Amino acid sequence: MSTTMTPVKARRSTSEKEKATPAWQKTLTSDRAARVAALLSFFLFWVVISALFARVPGPVEVVQRLVDEFSRGEVFGNFGSTLYRFGVGVALATVVGIAVGVIMGLSQLGRAFFESPVLVALSIPAIIWSFLTVMWFGFGDLSPIITTFLTSVPFVIVNVAQGVRGVSRDLRDMSTTYKVPLSRRIKDLVLPAVTGYVAAGIRFAIIIGWNGVLLAEWFGGGGGVGYRARWWYDANRFGGFAAWVVLFVGFIVLLDRFVLDRVIQRAFRWRDASA
Amino acid sequence: MTDQLVRTAPPTDPEAGAKRTAKRRRLRLTGLVILGWVAMFALWEYGSWWFGSRLLPRPLEVFQAGVEIVESGNFVTDFSASVLKTFAGFAVAAAVGAPIGYLMGRYNYWRAFFHDGVTIAGTIPAIVYAVMSLIAFGLSNLGPILAVALVSAPYIALNVAEGIRGVDKSLVTMSEAFGRTPQQIRREVLVPTIVPFVFAAIRMCFAVAWKVEALTEVFGGRNGVGFQIRTEYQLYDIAAVLAWMFLFIVFMLIIERLVLAKSEARLLAWRPQERSSAL
Amino acid sequence: MAVLTIKNLAKTFNVGTPRASRVLDDISFDVRGGTFVSIVGPSGCGKSTLLNIISGVEEHTSGDISLTSDSGGPARMGYVFQDPRLLPWRSVMKNMMYVQNDRSEATVGRCRKYLEMVGLTKNADFFPGQLSGGMQQRVGIARAFAVEPDLLLMDEPFSHLDAITARGLRAQLQDIWAQSKKTVVFVTHDVVEAVELSDRIIVLQPGGRIFEDITIDLPRPRRQTDPTVATLQAEVLGRLETMKAMARTPEAVA
Numbered sequence: 001m002s003t004t005m006t007p008v009k010a011r012r013s014t015s016e017k018e019k020a021t022p023a024w025q026k027t028l029t030s031d032r033a034a035r036v037a038a039l040l041s042f043f044l045f046w047v048v049i050s051a052l053f054a055r056v057p058g059p060v061e062v063v064q065r066l067v068d069e070f071s072r073g074e075v076f077g078n079f080g081s082t083l084y085r086f087g088v089g090v091a092l093a094t095v096v097g098i099a100v101g102v103i104m105g106l107s108q109l110g111r112a113f114f115e116s117p118v119l120v121a122l123s124i125p126a127i128i129w130s131f132l133t134v135m136w137f138g139f140g141d142l143s144p145i146i147t148t149f150l151t152s153v154p155f156v157i158v159n160v161a162q163g164v165r166g167v168s169r170d171l172r173d174m175s176t177t178y179k180v181p182l183s184r185r186i187k188d189l190v191l192p193a194v195t196g197y198v199a200a201g202i203r204f205a206i207i208i209g210w211n212g213v214l215l216a217e218w219f220g221g222g223g224g225v226g227y228r229a230r231w232w233y234d235a236n237r238f239g240g241f242a243a244w245v246v247l248f249v250g251f252i253v254l255l256d257r258f259v260l261d262r263v264i265q266r267a268f269r270w271r272d273a274s275a
Numbered sequence: 276m277t278d279q280l281v282r283t284a285p286p287t288d289p290e291a292g293a294k295r296t297a298k299r300r301r302l303r304l305t306g307l308v309i310l311g312w313v314a315m316f317a318l319w320e321y322g323s324w325w326f327g328s329r330l331l332p333r334p335l336e337v338f339q340a341g342v343e344i345v346e347s348g349n350f351v352t353d354f355s356a357s358v359l360k361t362f363a364g365f366a367v368a369a370a371v372g373a374p375i376g377y378l379m380g381r382y383n384y385w386r387a388f389f390h391d392g393v394t395i396a397g398t399i400p401a402i403v404y405a406v407m408s409l410i411a412f413g414l415s416n417l418g419p420i421l422a423v424a425l426v427s428a429p430y431i432a433l434n435v436a437e438g439i440r441g442v443d444k445s446l447v448t449m450s451e452a453f454g455r456t457p458q459q460i461r462r463e464v465l466v467p468t469i470v471p472f473v474f475a476a477i478r479m480c481f482a483v484a485w486k487v488e489a490l491t492e493v494f495g496g497r498n499g500v501g502f503q504i505r506t507e508y509q510l511y512d513i514a515a516v517l518a519w520m521f522l523f524i525v526f527m528l529i530i531e532r533l534v535l536a537k538s539e540a541r542l543l544a545w546r547p548q549e550r551s552s553a554l
Numbered sequence: 555m556a557v558l559t560i561k562n563l564a565k566t567f568n569v570g571t572p573r574a575s576r577v578l579d580d581i582s583f584d585v586r587g588g589t590f591v592s593i594v595g596p597s598g599c600g601k602s603t604l605l606n607i608i609s610g611v612e613e614h615t616s617g618d619i620s621l622t623s624d625s626g627g628p629a630r631m632g633y634v635f636q637d638p639r640l641l642p643w644r645s646v647m648k649n650m651m652y653v654q655n656d657r658s659e660a661t662v663g664r665c666r667k668y669l670e671m672v673g674l675t676k677n678a679d680f681f682p683g684q685l686s687g688g689m690q691q692r693v694g695i696a697r698a699f700a701v702e703p704d705l706l707l708m709d710e711p712f713s714h715l716d717a718i719t720a721r722g723l724r725a726q727l728q729d730i731w732a733q734s735k736k737t738v739v740f741v742t743h744d745v746v747e748a749v750e751l752s753d754r755i756i757v758l759q760p761g762g763r764i765f766e767d768i769t770i771d772l773p774r775p776r777r778q779t780d781p782t783v784a785t786l787q788a789e790v791l792g793r794l795e796t797m798k799a800m801a802r803t804p805e806a807v808a
């Protein structure tokens with residue numbers, strides 16, 4: 001045995017460390033402080049960018065334009081027609097998407113038939129659909145509705161099909177060995193397993209669908225958020241464009257946070273509990 | 276019990292019946308795949324009859340337009356311009372998104388800091404990014420690159436964060452017990468864990484990214500596929516618009532298969548064989 | 555000379571919250587170099603927590619813990635976990651090299667030597683996913699010995715394995731230990747296993763105190779079929795029964 005005894009890890013216990021951390025440090029590293037810091041940095045970033053690039057509108061200009069648009073009464077009418085077109089398009093996509101998705105998930109034959117059309121539909125960009133529908137249906141409500149539908153339906157289909165196919169084979173086998181009747185199997189096994197995927201698919205469809213409706217309105221002439229934003233853009237007054245972006249994004253965030261998130265969380269409750 | 280054991284196998288090839296059913300089944304599946312394509316083209320033909328071939332050109336016309344584009348040879352420059360801009364945007368997105376995702380997955384403070392911004396950025400429609408990039412950079416190649424980066428970065432960040440949080444804690448504990456340095460743990464445990472997540476993000480993004488790239492070029496590009504699409508659209512040559520689009524789709528699918536799938540297969544060789552394929 | 559010294563060590567999880575729970579309470583003991591010490595106790599009494607604190611993975615709440623190495627440098631530790639804990643994306647050999655401090659020829663040779671001792675030379679280039687549970691655990695043992703640790707920690711390394719595989723690995727462990735004479739702290743809930751392997755058994759009781767410290771003075775190699783081993787195993791088991799009975803009547807334990 002050698003005589004060099006080096007105490008190597010003179011480790012401090014947690015009670016010693018706790019005493020060494022000052023209170024201000026704890027406050028500064030809290031979650032709330034982090035969120036405030038994020039907001040402040042975003043704002044600072046915006047101000048700096050708008051100062052650097054002459055073409056980028058700053059916060060003050062955007063707020064002015066917002067007030068302008070409200071006082072001219074342009075906001076609610078345009079927002080309303082966009083929402084209407086978007087709602088109809090996404091509702092159609094949901095219904096058709098669930099139907100096709102269930103067929104694709106349940107039967108191998110159904111999947112073989114629909115696979116290629118869905119793949120092609122997934123890869124056609126929204127801009128092409130908006131070009132085509134504007135030519136086909138003119139400047140009315142129909143072209144944004146169809147564009148929204150066509151761009152979002154493949155995403156619903158893919159998600160639903162995946163959900164239906166993912167219903168665990170083990171659980172299906174278990175149900176077979178216990179001779180669980182079909183009705184109860186659908187109610188207690190397939191539906192709970194699939195609803196989460198349907199919700200996730202719809203959410204994705206919504207994100208994609210906004211893009212479709214805005215594009216169709218941008219190239220169409222029938223009013224709406226996209227039309228109005230383009231008006232400002234063409235007039236080279238980017239503050240007005242930014243004002244509409246702020247309005248629109250604010251709306252999407254609220255919808256996502258307070259409606260979709262809740263729905264999805266409910267649908268996936270079982271999964272998070274076991275994780 | 277006994278008569279089950281005594282039951283004899285058929286005298287000929289015992290699997291012949293099963294093989295025949297399997298073959299018939301494969302034939303039927305192939306038939307349905309073909310039927311799917313046929314139905315698509317039938318619908319298209321019907322549509323061009325309904326709208327008139329000026330508003331929706333027939334498949335054959337689009338094919339001819341495509342052949343013309345390929346024969347003239349000038350698609351090479353536009354394609355390479357678009358692909359390069361897409362990958363440049365991707366590189367920027369990965370360079371910004373991956374570190375943010377790492378911070379979000381690793382530290383509670385940075386999760387709280389970035390979470391709201393990143394999720395909001397992920398829900399903003401692509402057209403907003405396209406126009407914003409044009410406003411910032413005007414008519415230049417930087418616009419499409421920025422748009423691709425803006426669209427992809429949130430996905431990459433969220434996926435990386437999820438990957439980091441899913442890291443097997445017991446492997447980190449093991450490494451600490453053996454006195455590994457933080458760099459070693461990052462390289463040997465964290466990075467291999469998140470590679471599949473990064474690939475999932477990249478593949479998901481790629482489908483969206485090249486569309487955004489083309490979209491930005493439609494709005495204000497001076498070259499690339501989107502620029503060609505806008506030019507043809509302004510000339511009301513819809514057949515050429517569709518031809519450019521389909522050529523680009525095929526091209527991008529090939530790139531995805533060749534580049535992404537290959538490198539993914541090489542990096543993930545350690546994974547045990549998947550029992551069933553997803554989708 | 556003591557390699558490990560623990561004094562008045564205590565551990566409370568979730569300190570300062572309503573869910574606070576005291577797992578270890580006033581533990582003191584030291585471990586001399588070259589001995590094989592087992593820590594035995596019913597499941598949930600804090601054995602794994604104690605090992606994690608010794609290894610530095612977990613922080614202790616109060617008390618002192620110190621490690622010394624007779625090489626003069628920092629104390630090296632090896633750890634064999636209950637599960638194999640191998641990097642699934644690295645081959646067996648790369649997993650062994652991962653925990654080494656240098657890439658020298660000597661180190662590679664040492665890894666090969668221990669891999670051979672556990673009989674896995676042929677599998678050096680396999681991914682962990684291609685090995686059985688028992689083989690993976692053997693890689694874990696070889697990995698821990700290959701760092702030539704000043705202190706080797708083992709946490710119920712055989713409890714996930716079937717009885718026959720476990721018996722084989724116990725014999726293998728005795729042989730390797732007899733050749734290397736490492737200092738080992740071995741955690742188990744299995745008294746029979748502890749008597750077979752160790753020089754000394756520290757019995758933890760629920761609540762996280764030391765109930766008894768037993769010296770096992772039997773010649774090696776020990777085999778389960780040996781009657782003296784069996785007698786001692788029965789005796790230690792009897793004392794544990796006493797502990798359980800006392801735990802049922804509070805205040806009886808000083």
Ligand SMILES: Nc1ncnc2c1ncn2[C@@H]1O[C@H](COP(=O)(O)OP(=O)(O)O)[C@@H](O)[C@H]1O
Pocket residue numbers: 567568575577595596597598599600601602603604
């Ligand atoms: N991270 C933790 N947080 C709270 N309690 C824990 C934690 N880890 C272990 N415990 C508790 O500590 C006690 C001892 O656990 P452990 O050391 O794993 O026991 P064992 O002797 O079986 O290895 C158990 O009651 C367990 O619930």
Ligand SMILES: [Mg+2]
Pocket residue numbers: 601602603710
């Ligand atoms: Mg334990």
